[in-house]
Amino acid sequence: MSKLRVAVLGAKGRIGSEAVRAVEAAEDMELVAALGRGDGLEALAESGAQVAVELTTPASVMDNLDYCLRHGIHAVVGTTGWTDERLAQLNGWLDASPGTGVLIAPNFSIGAVLTMKFAQIAAPYFESVEVVELHHPNKVDAPSGTATRTAQLIAQARQKAGSAPAPDATATALDGARGANVDGVPVHAIRLRGLLAHQEVLLGGEGETLTVRHDSLHHSSFMPGILLGARQVVTTPGLTFGLEHFLDLN
Numbered sequence: 001m002s003k004l005r006v007a008v009l010g011a012k013g014r015i016g017s018e019a020v021r022a023v024e025a026a027e028d029m030e031l032v033a034a035l036g037r038g039d040g041l042e043a044l045a046e047s048g049a050q051v052a053v054e055l056t057t058p059a060s061v062m063d064n065l066d067y068c069l070r071h072g073i074h075a076v077v078g079t080t081g082w083t084d085e086r087l088a089q090l091n092g093w094l095d096a097s098p099g100t101g102v103l104i105a106p107n108f109s110i111g112a113v114l115t116m117k118f119a120q121i122a123a124p125y126f127e128s129v130e131v132v133e134l135h136h137p138n139k140v141d142a143p144s145g146t147a148t149r150t151a152q153l154i155a156q157a158r159q160k161a162g163s164a165p166a167p168d169a170t171a172t173a174l175d176g177a178r179g180a181n182v183d184g185v186p187v188h189a190i191r192l193r194g195l196l197a198h199q200e201v202l203l204g205g206e207g208e209t210l211t212v213r214h215d216s217l218h219h220s221s222f223m224p225g226i227l228l229g230a231r232q233v234v235t236t237p238g239l240t241f242g243l244e245h246f247l248d249l250n
């Protein structure tokens with residue numbers, strides 16, 4: 001059987017360099033291009049890539065996806081920075097490229113995907129819920145894409161269940177002391193040398209708390225999700241948001 005032709009964008013980065021190794025080691029894949037900043041995108045089409053794994057920066061991702069979709073190249077995207085406006089633009093490009101698939105995964109690790117699922121299930125059963133994400137200090141965005149998505153999913157679950165807003169008597173606060181407000185859910189971002197990617201969802205009710213915590217200790221935690229995404233996206237046209245859709249977890 002012919003191998004899936006995969007390119008990696010952001011190939012010299014922290015996660016991109018690990019993805020290059022993972023694709024090279026996958027028996028059903030061939031790494032046909034590994035592009036870094038400044039490398040011409042024409043190498044993608046010339047390489048015959050079927051799937052581009054996009055692991056660059058929020059500033060680069062849109063131009064890269066524009067190129068991919070204009071050339072019918074499927075994309076697996078880990079890069080953060082997704083807003084409603086960006087998603088609308090991406091959906092427009094997808095409409096113009098029928099048959100092409102894009103997976104955006106706020107997090108490729110199974111533990112993080114399950115954390116989001118557990119948080120969604122638990123959120124309506126507790127009065128209070130807050131999200132704390134902890135990352136390495138070289139991360140350029142805050143809060144993390146994972147924390148933002150987690151908070152959005154929590155908010156959706158609580159709205160569906162008719163939950164009241166979480167109690168909070170704060171009358172005065174220093175800017176930022178209560179975190180960022182993502183759809184009504186406070187999200188706190190820690191940046192600490194020694195960490196990689198971690199998240200806690202804190203839930204509180206009368207006389208009890210529940211903490212759901214996940215730790216990515218190495219970039220290898222993201223690789224099975226990236227490879228699964230590359231295998232599935234080629235037969236899944238349009239936009240898929242979240243790896244859970246490829247894991248029967250939605």
Ligand SMILES: NC(=O)C1=CN([C@@H]2O[C@H](COP(=O)(O)OP(=O)(O)OC[C@H]3O[C@@H](n4cnc5c(N)ncnc54)[C@H](O)[C@@H]3O)[C@@H](O)[C@H]2O)C=CC1
Pocket residue numbers: 009010011012013014015016035036037038039055056057058060064077078079080081105106107108109145222
């Ligand atoms: N979804 C997930 O599971 C994960 C997502 N990420 C996200 O992936 C992105 C990259 O993270 P890191 O590897 O830690 O950052 P990094 O800064 O180590 O790597 C980014 C790389 O992309 C390169 N780059 C920038 N513009 C480019 C372009 N136009 N073409 C090709 N390469 C380009 C940079 O030179 C750099 O080498 C971030 O948005 C991060 O949040 C990171 C880990 C897991």
Ligand SMILES: O=C(O)C1=N[C@H](C(=O)O)C[C@H](O)C1
Pocket residue numbers: 080106107108135139140143144145146147196197198
């Ligand atoms: O920058 C990182 O490192 C990570 N970015 C993603 C995010 O913002 O959620 C995924 C993971 O947390 C690692």
